[in-house]
Amino acid sequence: MILFFSNTVANGLIRLDEDESRHCLKVLRLGIGDIIHVTDGKGYLYDAEISGTSSGCVSAAILATHTNGFSKGFRLHIAIAPTKNSDRFEWFLEKSAEIGIDEITPLFCTRSERNRVNDDRLKRILVSAVKQSLKTRLPLLNAAVSLKDFLKENLAGERFIATCISGKEEEIQKVYTKAHDAVVLIGPEGDFTTEEIADAVKAGYLPVSLGESRLRTETAGVYVTAAMNLINKM
């Protein structure tokens, strides 16, 4: 199945943007009367019939509406330092979106080696991963913030900060409660500083380990995503 993405759904009609329309018309050579499957990234999946292709943009009439993906039973929000090498951060986005994540915040920390991200590019990667993995929920990508500002937000759910600074942290699967929402902080290449961890603890974040391996930032992000999804299915 090929899944299209659209955030223009109204009055029983779906409109695909230029990129999606090009893929539909030029690559797949679909046309008026063909049936396509579209998600709005908000939990809905539509079966729709192409009804128009004016100015190279596809319009399609909704035939059926499905609501897959409403009941994962928990929300996962990862706030993570963008890696120096942007490919690595993009891998994290793609893989976590494929496996299942709800919200991502790029986090600037004391030891961050990069303090800019390209929001448009990151959003495109998320859309592509959602389509690839046949999901109907597009993860929310927040604007990048400093750890300091992030800690001021009073976020719902269990709060964890991944670190191996003391070597005595409990592993995340021992302390996370299944079916609870979770916010997990993942630091830059050089880890969080002792002061950052102390600030996070004050803000209600529990230091946790991700196991004996020293994982790269992006691996830690994908590991946490896999772990939380798996724990909630066991």
Place this chain on the structure above:
Amino acid sequence: MILFFSNTVANGLIRLDEDESRHCLKVLRLGIGDIIHVTDGKGYLYDAEISGTSSGCVSAAILATHTNGFSKGFRLHIAIAPTKNSDRFEWFLEKSAEIGIDEITPLFCTRSERNRVNDDRLKRILVSAVKQSLKTRLPLLNAAVSLKDFLKENLAGERFIATCISGKEEEIQKVYTKAHDAVVLIGPEGDFTTEEIADAVKAGYLPVSLGESRLRTETAGVYVTAAMNLINKM
């Protein structure tokens, strides 16, 4: 901690190869008398003192031997189709080695879009991931084989083939028994064929799902690695 890799350990002496020696001498500017940490990739970690640097190659005298990493409690062998885009396959190797895998076999299947791999390059990626994640066991990288030949090997452990072909497969965490060795087959971009799955079932492989998401080949590999490690720690 910086971890070096060497497969030349004998009579209380370690020898680093050219690449590792260059990193040690030129990048880190270490020299005679400095202490380094070295793994042989077979489960041993050595503290050693640099005792010679002839022809640009480091020799070091072993001061202490540790045996970290001997007791993970299970072995994981993933046989996986190399992806069309070799970056994606290399990403799988790096991430699974960081998280924890014992053996990898590149697998050529009916729908494989690539049927060559660069063994030397893949081995270098594994060594680098092992060093990065401070592991002392280098995953075994087998020569690539066809699925047909692989199925003839009578491998120990629980056997699974990841597929979403019927839509009725049990998820892997429901059928895998903790603390048992496991062999998991992961197919190419277009999945295994019905015939390949039937052959695998005959050879004792149980079809399993990796959840509701349709994962790319390399994501499936990393997800299985994370899942098996996590299940064995719960």
